[in-house]
Amino acid sequence: MTGPTDIVPDSEHRGLLGALPQRGRDLVQLARFDRPIGAWLLFWPGAWAIALSGRAFARWELILWFFLGAVAMRGAGCVYNDIVDRDLDARVARTRERPLASGRVSLRLAWGWLIGLCLIGLVVLFQLDRLAQIVALASLAPVAAYPFMKRITWWPQAWLGIVFSWAALVGWPAAAGRIEAPMLWLYAGSIAWVIGYDTIYALQDVEDDMLVGVKSSARALGTHARAGVAGFYLVAVLLWAAAIWSVRPEPLALVALLPAAGHLLWQVAGLQRGNGADALMRFRSNRFAGLLIFLACLVVGTAS
Numbered sequence: 001m002t003g004p005t006d007i008v009p010d011s012e013h014r015g016l017l018g019a020l021p022q023r024g025r026d027l028v029q030l031a032r033f034d035r036p037i038g039a040w041l042l043f044w045p046g047a048w049a050i051a052l053s054g055r056a057f058a059r060w061e062l063i064l065w066f067f068l069g070a071v072a073m074r075g076a077g078c079v080y081n082d083i084v085d086r087d088l089d090a091r092v093a094r095t096r097e098r099p100l101a102s103g104r105v106s107l108r109l110a111w112g113w114l115i116g117l118c119l120i121g122l123v124v125l126f127q128l129d130r131l132a133q134i135v136a137l138a139s140l141a142p143v144a145a146y147p148f149m150k151r152i153t154w155w156p157q158a159w160l161g162i163v164f165s166w167a168a169l170v171g172w173p174a175a176a177g178r179i180e181a182p183m184l185w186l187y188a189g190s191i192a193w194v195i196g197y198d199t200i201y202a203l204q205d206v207e208d209d210m211l212v213g214v215k216s217s218a219r220a221l222g223t224h225a226r227a228g229v230a231g232f233y234l235v236a237v238l239l240w241a242a243a244i245w246s247v248r249p250e251p252l253a254l255v256a257l258l259p260a261a262g263h264l265l266w267q268v269a270g271l272q273r274g275n276g277a278d279a280l281m282r283f284r285s286n287r288f289a290g291l292l293i294f295l296a297c298l299v300v301g302t303a304s
Contacts, residue, residue: 026099027113030082031075037284038078041197043070044290045190046167046174049183051297052247054304055175062127062174066167069124076117077143077163083110084147092208132174139166154220157198158191165190182243186297189239193286196232199225200267201283204276226271233264240293248304256296263289 020028028034046066050056056063082089082100089101099105125133142163149156165187172183195217202209202218203225209216221228237257244253267285272278 022104026105030079030099030105030110030113031117032078033071033075036071037287039067039071039074040287040290041194042074042164042167043067044167044287044294045165045186046070046171047294048186048190048290048297049168049171050175051294052182052186052243052301053172053175054247054301056298056301059175062171065124065127066171066174069121070167072117072120072124076114076121077146079110079114079117080144081147083107083114088212088214091212092205094205094208128170128174129177131177131179132170135173135179136166136170139163139170142166150214150216152215154215155195155217156215157195157202157217160198161191161194164194182246185239185243185246189236189243192232192236192239193289196229196236196264197267197283197286197289199229199232200271200279203271203273203279223273225273226268229271230268233268237261237264240296244296244300248300253300253303256299257293260289260292260296263292 032038043066047056047063050059050063050066082098085095086100086107089095089098095101100107100110125136128136142159146156146159146163149159153159168183168187168190172186173179199217199221202216205214205216206218208214209219217228218225237260240257240260241254244257247253263285267282267289270278271282
């Protein structure tokens, strides 16, 4: 488990990133390739769907394509988000050194980088069948709207859940060739999970968000943030249990979810409001939570 001392600021250069020339560092940072947690979180719901459909081994190459797509499209989403939020980012301590907000990267270069990343996503799209392609393309509207949600609603985390969980809706028809109930339960559970973990993430910025007028679930929940996260995580586990039950209606199958549920409980039990390093560490631990859910789906899907 990553400790708080390993957490670095959003703009810090180190390791391979620090060895790159300035322009390379800026492009890597703009797409957040140096912060791979977002790609993992985008990837896992699609992998869950493929695994629970029972085709993880038969369609192993599909999982790899989904991972490439998650890396490229998460990068594209970050670039787009920074284009929209460049003025807000310049007013927040954690983000003011981002390439666009600081002026190190021009708006024209950022748009070019965005198009390049989207072309990689297009290559991945061509690997899917027609139904999965249609479902994937339907995500473009909510993705485009997401950066504006923090100006409109106190719950932009809910919109992020809709966007970041979409791979579950794509993964199932990509593997199974049709739309079925388990993927909908997985998708709904993922939305609740995203709201929970992104509320933890938003705890880092509560004070800055208040100053610049940015809305978030962390601000909406206030002193009840930990209880709110616990509630969303509970809903997520129940919905994932419904997905597993719809594939294999046996109580023993639900036992596969216990490790993931235990990990989410650990996140909530030790969550410290006002401790940004602790919040970031617990947020990042969700890549492990995603792996535990994948393993649960793999066991149940393979055994069904």
